[in-house]
Amino acid sequence: MEKLTQRTAHTHTLLCVGLDPIGDDAQVTRRLAEVIDQTSEYAAAFKTNLAFFLSRENGVQLLRDTVQRIPESIPVILDGKFGDIANTADHYARFAYDIIGADGVTVNPYMGDDAIVPFARPGKLVFVLAKTSNKPAHSLQDVALTRGGYLSDCAAQVARKLDEEHGGIGLVVGATNAEAVARLRAQSPEQWFLVPGVGAQGGDLAATLRGGLRADGSGLLINTSRVLWQAADAGAVARQLVEQINELRPVAV
Numbered sequence: 001m002e003k004l005t006q007r008t009a010h011t012h013t014l015l016c017v018g019l020d021p022i023g024d025d026a027q028v029t030r031r032l033a034e035v036i037d038q039t040s041e042y043a044a045a046f047k048t049n050l051a052f053f054l055s056r057e058n059g060v061q062l063l064r065d066t067v068q069r070i071p072e073s074i075p076v077i078l079d080g081k082f083g084d085i086a087n088t089a090d091h092y093a094r095f096a097y098d099i100i101g102a103d104g105v106t107v108n109p110y111m112g113d114d115a116i117v118p119f120a121r122p123g124k125l126v127f128v129l130a131k132t133s134n135k136p137a138h139s140l141q142d143v144a145l146t147r148g149g150y151l152s153d154c155a156a157q158v159a160r161k162l163d164e165e166h167g168g169i170g171l172v173v174g175a176t177n178a179e180a181v182a183r184l185r186a187q188s189p190e191q192w193f194l195v196p197g198v199g200a201q202g203g204d205l206a207a208t209l210r211g212g213l214r215a216d217g218s219g220l221l222i223n224t225s226r227v228l229w230q231a232a233d234a235g236a237v238a239r240q241l242v243e244q245i246n247e248l249r250p251v252a253v
């Protein structure tokens with residue numbers, strides 16, 4: 001958390017560079033190095049999606065090498081959407097932090113607190129899925145509760161409680177539903193939100209920032225993955241995104 005706060009404050013960026021590598025082994029190794037090297041100066045964080053690495057024969061080694069190439073001052077979030085009983089979650093946490101060297105993870109809260117707590121280590125970032133960016137998410141996450149609110153609010157409530165107890169717990173909230181971003185920000189005014197859905201999924205950047213920024217003009221990590229991977233000049237696209245985000249931030253940082 002400290003690393004993320006320092007990074008965003010010192011570099012004036014809320015951009016999270018997503019690494020979802022596609023291509024043959026030689027292309028992927030070369031492109032990962034290019035995207036990391038071209039975008040690092042604009043990145044508040046990197047997000048590596050575990051599935052894109054595990055689908056390759058040498059995936060775990062490639063993931064370790066990728067994390068090692070990222071400058072130490074930039075947090076790396078392993079997007080594994082982990083979620084299992086504590087005994088098993090503990091092994092996922094060891095994989096993410098001790099084997100891969102990630103600074104944070106994404107976690108699916110469906111199994112409850114014990115699926116999340118093993119990831120809450122000092123200095124680590126845990127982003128709990130609350131309102132995801134995919135359209136069909138509504139079938140579960142928008143279920144209305146008899147006590148009021150939605151299932152996604154319940155996930156946010158659990159994450160908030162765990163953040164108070166352990167620290168370092170944020171939310172995943174998709175940019176494809178700006179109303180949900182604003183609703184969850186009203187409920188969780190202090191936590192970090194990891195926000196996928198800008199770019200290939202068509203999320204509304206301006207509305208997301210309007211509803212999702214904290215009072216201090218920070219608190220969001222705006223992720224984009226395919227757009228950067230496919231860009232002729234990933235550095236230029238990253239710079240444009242950072243400029244766009246900063247123009248829309250009420251606090252000039």
Ligand SMILES: O=c1ccn([C@@H]2O[C@H](COP(=O)(O)O)[C@@H](O)[C@H]2O)c(=O)[nH]1
Nearest residue numbers: 049132133174196199200201224225226
């Ligand atoms: O709600 C969610 C949670 C995670 N993701 C992941 O983020 C990136 C988005 O990639 P784009 O190419 O920018 O669409 C990808 O790794 C997803 O698995 C998400 O999209 N939505």
